[in-house]
Amino acid sequence: MAENTANEIKSPEHLSTVYNLKHDYYLREGNYQLALDNYKQHRALQDSVKGIMEASNYMDIRLGHEQNKSSLRMRQIEANIKMEQQKKRLITLLARAIFIVSAIIIALLCYGYHLRKRSNKILKKMERTRSDFFTNITHELRTPLTVIQVLNRQMQQKKDLTDKEKTAFRAAIDRQSNNLLTLVNQLLDVAKLKRGSEEPQWKQGDVVGFLQMAAETFRFYASEKEVALMFYSDLDVIEMDFIPSYIDKIVSNLLSNAIKHTDAGGKIDFVVTHEQCSNTISICINDTGEGIPQKDLKYIFDFFYQSQETKNHSGTGIGLAFTKMMVLKMKGKIEVESELGKGSIFTVTLPLRNKKASHILPLNEDERSFSALSANNEIFTESYKETKDMDNEVSTVNPLVLIVEDNRDIALYIKSLLMYKYNIITARNGKEGLEEAERCIPDLVITDLMMPLKDGYQLVSEMKQNRLLNHIPIIMITAKATDVDRIKSLSYGVEAFIQKPFQEQELLIRIENIFENRRILKERYMNTITRSNSENKLDNDANLEFLQIITSIIHSEINNPELNSSYLADKMAMSISQLSRKINGITGYSTISYVLKLKLNKAKKMLADESILISEVSDACGFYDASYFSRIFKKEFGVSPSHYQKMPTLIS
Structure with missing residues (x-):
C-alpha cells in the first residue's frame, strides 16, 4: 500500500525507502532473491534520488549565481538610471537657471527699453512743454510790445489825431504796458518763490473781508461777461494768519481763470468755510465753465502745462503752478475736481494759525489794495474784449x-x-x-x-x-x-x-460802406416782417427765411409772458448768444427787443378794433401788467394804447 502511495505521488525517495524495507523483510524471511531485487531497486532509486538532489543543488547553485549576476546587473542598471536621473535633474536645473537668467535679462532689457522710452517721452514732453512755454511767453510779451509799437508809430505819423484819439491811444499803450509789467512781475515772483529769496510778510486779520473785496473787484468783469459771481461765508469774521500778497495772487489766478473759462449765463460760487475740527479755512471757487479733461487733472498744477482742450485761451502755463507754490508756502493744500463740460471746483485749505512765524503784524486797511488783482483784471479785460460772447442783450454801439x-x-x-x-x-x-x-x-x-x-x-x-x-x-x-x-x-x-x-x-471806408448797406438791409428786413402776415411766404432770401421761422415761433407763443431768449434758442437749436447775435445781425435788434417789437406790432393791430379792451390786448400779447404794457407802447409809438385805439389811422 505504501508502494502504491509512493507511485501515486511519484516520490522516488519514498519509493526507495519502501524497497529498502521490503529488502529487509525478505532478507529476514530468507527469500534472498526478492530481497536482492528489492535491494537493487532501492539502490537504483537511491542513486536516482541522489542524482536528482545533485542536479537540484547544481540548479540551486546556478540559479543563485544567475540571481547574483541579475542582482549585480540590476544594481548597475539602477545606478545608471540614478545617474541618468541626476543628469536629467542637473540638466533641468541648468535649463531652469538659464531660463530664469534669460527671463531676468529679457525683463531687464524690456525695463531698460521702457525706462528709456519713458525717459525719452518725458524729455520730449519737457521739451514740448518748454517750447510751448517759450512760444506762449513770447506771444504774451510780443502782443503788448507790438500793439505799443504800432500805436506809437501811428501817433508819430498821424498829425491830425484829435485829443480824444490821442487819449485813447495813450490809454491803450498804458494798458498794454501794465499788462507787460504784470506778466514780467509774475515771472519774477515765481523765480523769487522758487529761490526763497524773499521772506513773506505774515499778517493777522479778518480774511473774510479781504476775500470779499477780491470778489467785489472781479464782480464787474464777471457781469460784463454775463457770469454770476456769488460770495458766501459761513462766518462774518474769521481772524487768520496769512500772507496778503499770496492770498491776493491766489484769488486773482483762480477767479480770473474761472471767469475766462465760463460762458455767458454761467455761475461762479466763491465760498469761504471755517473748519472748526481742523482749525482751518476752506476757500472754494466753483464754476460752471468748460471744465478740465480727466487726463489733464494730474498735470494741472505743473509749470508750463496747458491743456490741449484750452489751447485757444492765451496764457503762459504758470498761473496754477504759482498758485500751488504760494498755497504750500502757507502750509496749505489745493485740490481740484472737474468734469468736462460741467465746470471745475478749486478748493484751497489753509491753517488759521501760523506757528512758525516769529512776529505777525495786524492787517492794515491800506494793505487791501489788491494791486495784483487790479493788474490782472486789466489783462483779463483786454483779453475779454477780444473774446466777448454777447448774450441776449447785444450791444449795438460797437459792431x-x-x-x-x-x-x-x-x-x-x-x-x-x-x-x-x-x-x-x-x-x-x-x-x-x-x-x-x-x-x-x-x-x-x-x-x-x-x-x-x-x-x-x-x-x-x-x-x-x-x-x-x-x-x-x-x-x-x-x-x-x-x-x-x-x-x-x-x-x-x-x-x-x-x-x-x-x-x-x-x-x-469799405467797412463803413458795408455796415451802412447792412443798416439799410436790416430796415428792409424789419419792414418786410412787420408789414407781412407771419403765415405768408417771403422772398427767397436765407435771412428772411430765418426771420420767418423765428417770427412764426414767436407768434405761436406771443401770449406767453414767459417767452424768452432761452426758449427761442432751444427751438432754433442755438445758444442764447448765437441766436441774439444772429437776430441782431439781420435786424439790428437783440432777441428780447425783437420779441417786444413783434408783440407791440401785434398789439397795434389789435387796438385798431375799438371793441377790444386794453387789458385783453395786454394779455393776448404776453404782458404781465397792463400799466407796463401802456408805458412800453407809448415809448414805442409816442401815444398810449387808449389814445391810439381812438385814432389808429393817424398812427403810422
Whole structure:
C-alpha cells in the first residue's frame, strides 16, 4: 500500500525507502532473491534520488549565481538610471537657471527699453512743454510790445489825431504796458518763490473781508461777461494768519481763470468755510465753465502745462503752478475736481494759525489794495474784449469784427486800426475762424486767403452754407491779387476784395460802406416782417427765411409772458448768444427787443378794433401788467394804447 502511495505521488525517495524495507523483510524471511531485487531497486532509486538532489543543488547553485549576476546587473542598471536621473535633474536645473537668467535679462532689457522710452517721452514732453512755454511767453510779451509799437508809430505819423484819439491811444499803450509789467512781475515772483529769496510778510486779520473785496473787484468783469459771481461765508469774521500778497495772487489766478473759462449765463460760487475740527479755512471757487479733461487733472498744477482742450485761451502755463507754490508756502493744500463740460471746483485749505512765524503784524486797511488783482483784471479785460460772447442783450454801439489772419503782425495792425471803433476778436486760421464765428456771430469777418488748416475760400464757403453765419458780410485781404482770385472770391460771396499792402483808409471806408448797406438791409428786413402776415411766404432770401421761422415761433407763443431768449434758442437749436447775435445781425435788434417789437406790432393791430379792451390786448400779447404794457407802447409809438385805439389811422 505504501508502494502504491509512493507511485501515486511519484516520490522516488519514498519509493526507495519502501524497497529498502521490503529488502529487509525478505532478507529476514530468507527469500534472498526478492530481497536482492528489492535491494537493487532501492539502490537504483537511491542513486536516482541522489542524482536528482545533485542536479537540484547544481540548479540551486546556478540559479543563485544567475540571481547574483541579475542582482549585480540590476544594481548597475539602477545606478545608471540614478545617474541618468541626476543628469536629467542637473540638466533641468541648468535649463531652469538659464531660463530664469534669460527671463531676468529679457525683463531687464524690456525695463531698460521702457525706462528709456519713458525717459525719452518725458524729455520730449519737457521739451514740448518748454517750447510751448517759450512760444506762449513770447506771444504774451510780443502782443503788448507790438500793439505799443504800432500805436506809437501811428501817433508819430498821424498829425491830425484829435485829443480824444490821442487819449485813447495813450490809454491803450498804458494798458498794454501794465499788462507787460504784470506778466514780467509774475515771472519774477515765481523765480523769487522758487529761490526763497524773499521772506513773506505774515499778517493777522479778518480774511473774510479781504476775500470779499477780491470778489467785489472781479464782480464787474464777471457781469460784463454775463457770469454770476456769488460770495458766501459761513462766518462774518474769521481772524487768520496769512500772507496778503499770496492770498491776493491766489484769488486773482483762480477767479480770473474761472471767469475766462465760463460762458455767458454761467455761475461762479466763491465760498469761504471755517473748519472748526481742523482749525482751518476752506476757500472754494466753483464754476460752471468748460471744465478740465480727466487726463489733464494730474498735470494741472505743473509749470508750463496747458491743456490741449484750452489751447485757444492765451496764457503762459504758470498761473496754477504759482498758485500751488504760494498755497504750500502757507502750509496749505489745493485740490481740484472737474468734469468736462460741467465746470471745475478749486478748493484751497489753509491753517488759521501760523506757528512758525516769529512776529505777525495786524492787517492794515491800506494793505487791501489788491494791486495784483487790479493788474490782472486789466489783462483779463483786454483779453475779454477780444473774446466777448454777447448774450441776449447785444450791444449795438460797437459792431463785432472777426479778424482771421495767420500773420499775427498783420492781425494786430488791422486790430489797431479798428479796435477803438469796433469790438475785435481774432483767429489764426480758417478752422479757428469758423469756430470763433459760430461762437460769437460777428457783424463782419475780415479774412486772409492763404492760411493753414482752412484757407479763405473754405472759410467763406462754409460760412455761406451755415444757417447761423450766412448773413455775415466778409472782406478778403490777401497778397494774391490776380483777376482770377478776385473773381473767385466775389463768386464765393465776399463783399470786398483788398490787396496787401493796403491803405488803412480803404479798409475803413469799405467797412463803413458795408455796415451802412447792412443798416439799410436790416430796415428792409424789419419792414418786410412787420408789414407781412407771419403765415405768408417771403422772398427767397436765407435771412428772411430765418426771420420767418423765428417770427412764426414767436407768434405761436406771443401770449406767453414767459417767452424768452432761452426758449427761442432751444427751438432754433442755438445758444442764447448765437441766436441774439444772429437776430441782431439781420435786424439790428437783440432777441428780447425783437420779441417786444413783434408783440407791440401785434398789439397795434389789435387796438385798431375799438371793441377790444386794453387789458385783453395786454394779455393776448404776453404782458404781465397792463400799466407796463401802456408805458412800453407809448415809448414805442409816442401815444398810449387808449389814445391810439381812438385814432389808429393817424398812427403810422
